[in-house]
Amino acid sequence: MQEEDSGEDNTFNEDSILELAKSKPNGISNNDIKNEIPNVLPEMWTKSVNKLLKAGTLELFKDKGVLLYKYKDPSTKTEVKGSDNEEKVVYKIIEEAGNKGIWIRDIRFKSNLNMTQLNKVLKSLETKKFIKAVKSVAASKKKVYMLYNLEPDSSVTGGAWYQDQDFESEFVDVLNQQCYRFLDGKREAAIKLGGGPLMCRNRSYASAHDVHKFISELGISKVQLSVDDIESILYTVVLDNKAERTVNPSGEYLYRAINPFLKSPGIVRTTCGICPIVDRCADSGLINPKSCKYLTDWLND
Amino acid sequence: MSLQQRNVIKLILVERFGNVIADVGDIIFQNPSSLYTIVKSADIPLSKVKEALSVLIKYNLATFKLNTDAITAIYSLNVKNILLMLRFPKFINLIKAKFDESYEILVEEILLKGCLTASELIIKVTKRLQEQKNVNILLQELKDNFNSLITAKYVMRLSLQSLKVDELFLLPNIDLKEILAVLNGGNDTLPDAGVYWTINSDRFHQDLRDQLIVNSVTNKFDENMGELMRLLLQQMYVRTDPWVSSSNPIPILEVKEIVKKRNTHPQLVAFFEQYVAILEQDVTGIIRKVGEASGGSFQVEMKHIFTQLTWEAVEEIVNEKFDSKASRIFRLVKSRHYIEPEQIQNLVMIPAKEVKRILYMLLEENFLVVNELKRSATSLGPSKSFTLFHIRLTQVIRTMIELCFKTLYNIMMRRCHEKYLNKRLIDKKHRVDTITHGMRAQGISGDSVLDIEEMITPPENEILERIGKMMKKLSLTEIEIDDTMFLLEMYLMYE
Numbered sequence A: 001m002q003e004e005d006s007g008e009d010n011t012f013n014e015d016s017i018l019e020l021a022k023s024k025p026n027g028i029s030n031n032d033i034k035n036e037i038p039n040v041l042p043e044m045w046t047k048s049v050n051k052l053l054k055a056g057t058l059e060l061f062k063d064k065g066v067l068l069y070k071y072k073d074p075s076t077k078t079e080v081k082g083s084d085n086e087e088k089v090v091y092k093i094i095e096e097a098g099n100k101g102i103w104i105r106d107i108r109f110k111s112n113l114n115m116t117q118l119n120k121v122l123k124s125l126e127t128k129k130f131i132k133a134v135k136s137v138a139a140s141k142k143k144v145y146m147l148y149n150l151e152p153d154s155s156v157t158g159g160a161w162y163q164d165q166d167f168e169s170e171f172v173d174v175l176n177q178q179c180y181r182f183l184d185g186k187r188e189a190a191i192k193l194g195g196g197p198l199m200c201r202n203r204s205y206a207s208a209h210d211v212h213k214f215i216s217e218l219g220i221s222k223v224q225l226s227v228d229d230i231e232s233i234l235y236t237v238v239l240d241n242k243a244e245r246t247v248n249p250s251g252e253y254l255y256r257a258i259n260p261f262l263k264s265p266g267i268v269r270t271t272c273g274i275c276p277i278v279d280r281c282a283d284s285g286l287i288n289p290k291s292c293k294y295l296t297d298w299l300n301d
Numbered sequence B: 001m002s003l004q005q006r007n008v009i010k011l012i013l014v015e016r017f018g019n020v021i022a023d024v025g026d027i028i029f030q031n032p033s034s035l036y037t038i039v040k041s042a043d044i045p046l047s048k049v050k051e052a053l054s055v056l057i058k059y060n061l062a063t064f065k066l067n068t069d070a071i072t073a074i075y076s077l078n079v080k081n082i083l084l085m086l087r088f089p090k091f092i093n094l095i096k097a098k099f100d101e102s103y104e105i106l107v108e109e110i111l112l113k114g115c116l117t118a119s120e121l122i123i124k125v126t127k128r129l130q131e132q133k134n135v136n137i138l139l140q141e142l143k144d145n146f147n148s149l150i151t152a153k154y155v156m157r158l159s160l161q162s163l164k165v166d167e168l169f170l171l172p173n174i175d176l177k178e179i180l181a182v183l184n185g186g187n188d189t190l191p192d193a194g195v196y197w198t199i200n201s202d203r204f205h206q207d208l209r210d211q212l213i214v215n216s217v218t219n220k221f222d223e224n225m226g227e228l229m230r231l232l233l234q235q236m237y238v239r240t241d242p243w244v245s246s247s248n249p250i251p252i253l254e255v256k257e258i259v260k261k262r263n264t265h266p267q268l269v270a271f272f273e274q275y276v277a278i279l280e281q282d283v284t285g286i287i288r289k290v291g292e293a294s295g296g297s298f299q300v301e302m303k304h305i306f307t308q309l310t311w312e313a314v315e316e317i318v319n320e321k322f323d324s325k326a327s328r329i330f331r332l333v334k335s336r337h338y339i340e341p342e343q344i345q346n347l348v349m350i351p352a353k354e355v356k357r358i359l360y361m362l363l364e365e366n367f368l369v370v371n372e373l374k375r376s377a378t379s380l381g382p383s384k385s386f387t388l389f390h391i392r393l394t395q396v397i398r399t400m401i402e403l404c405f406k407t408l409y410n411i412m413m414r415r416c417h418e419k420y421l422n423k424r425l426i427d428k429k430h431r432v433d434t435i436t437h438g439m440r441a442q443g444i445s446g447d448s449v450l451d452i453e454e455m456i457t458p459p460e461n462e463i464l465e466r467i468g469k470m471m472k473k474l475s476l477t478e479i480e481i482d483d484t485m486f487l488l489e490m491y492l493m494y495e
């Protein structure tokens, strides 16, 4: 987004520099530019030059130790502006989507192209390396398109939890366990310290910062985890009913390991309570309680 | 009335009363009917049906009312009381823990007989215990104990007309002299003839409920908190009917005094205020402060407690039936009330595919429901509607109760079947036991007894041991399943 910040002046500069380069087919040097557009600060026009270089409108080469910029005809190079209208439209739509990317259906809606046309255009843009398709983690089959040189947003790649669009379940599980271990340890320590139940309770609270420090020191993570990442993990511990979350006066979340009310309910201590085929189990028929193997195994346990 | 429930009821009746009564019970379970209809559809002789009905009525398992034609009686089954029989072991344990053995035997006899008069009961129990104690002392003790069971409302009068509350617990006229005379072979009519007593299941349930609460609080916090909870409940009864959903205010100083006087939990004495504060501040909302005066007074939130416990049980069932990922998702949906699938994915940190699979599974098994919200037709965009997941707890609980019945039936069925398979051996063991017992009673010992005992071969003994273990495990499981049913019933009752 840097290019946009520098505003309209720069487009003006770019035009003048291009004019200059066009007029001298053998190339222009830095000095030439300085002389021809004297009223512009060097920082400004170097920026413009860089942009033009990047866009491929200018070419850089060296002649006898002097850097020269040469104009490159857009019709001979593979630039979007030289492509047909449809490609331009689609390119623009994709550009607008930024690094979050855009879904093919949305491109279709916005461009009013039919599917075959659109596919052709996308293919062509892709082979020319103007755009790329990135698999989004939001849905396995969903691809989003973005400009080729962009780094996909974390909402597309999934951030720390994804490697090549694959969710790292095991990593998350390990972190979940370690976070709980930390909270549990904290509670144990608080009980050991004694000093009354209130003190015990208050000492067993930990913030995501505390946990983050602990996890970082453990060194189990290959990637750098943020405090927010740990906050997300801690929430899963809360959802597992192993911890509770409260807000302290400054609005920060505090976590604490907790015990459940109940031991596991009687019904799930039997095989039938957790049996996946319970609906097909009846007195007569192949699946029945008299000869059920699950039950037999459980009885002989 | 479901199929599963019907199956369980039939099995209970078969086990305790035999096939004829079970068949008659089954008919009036499906349709309350007149004697004539029962005989017709059961294909059982009239006399047997009559006998069956009178047994059922005596045990308070069936009732009858006058048909619209004002001539015939219509019999119907008392489903609740039949299922209650599964809970009898718990009732007996409860009394045993609270009082002593003679109380236990009193209650046991009432449960065994369904209903009987005070004098009959005392005579029965005396016969069981007279070897251990002097009969005169025993009689007095039993009379006192029985009266205190009435005062504590564990037993109540059985009557065909509906009685007022204080009539239900009116002490009977027990004449120990007359009872002694009967014990010695006389056959006078006793003064309390015709006044029948039965157990008051509500009172037992109240105790079971309190026990459940105290145990749960102990699990979650610690022993001291459990004791605090126990005393809160005890003091609650001073001003509150046992079954209201939130108690009248309890002055906390009152509880503190008791804690101090009993002095069984020094930690609780030392940090009393802190314990109260923690319980009150806890997110579970077990008690609520309602007054500031003199140390504060608190309400026990009965209904709320059972909502919490039930949620936890259901979550745990999801956890065991599926896996920890499923219970994580289930808890998230619970805490958000309504939630979109995309949101779930981001918060539970489970791969998208897995989340989808679990959601589908939970949906399939009725743990979740889906609400489709339509966007207004004018709005553009690819998705015209969005999906919200939601939990209807009452519906989940009904599914759970069904599952409980089904499981219960399977376990009972298996128990009967194992018994049936090994009937020959079990019978043999029985015979041998009776014979050796008789021999010992006659003072015979030594080789001749051993000879008889050896009729059961070592491999047979091994099998018997295995069956014994199996039976124990199965019966224990039945009781545990009933624990779950009890919790769910409590929830539905408060709802």
Ligand code: SF4
Residues within 6 Å of the ligand: A271, A272, A273, A275, A276, A277, A278, A281, A282, A287, A288, A289, A290, A292, A293, A294, A295, B410
């Ligand atoms: S008896 Fe076996 S098949 Fe039937 S519900 Fe139980 S575990 Fe499942």
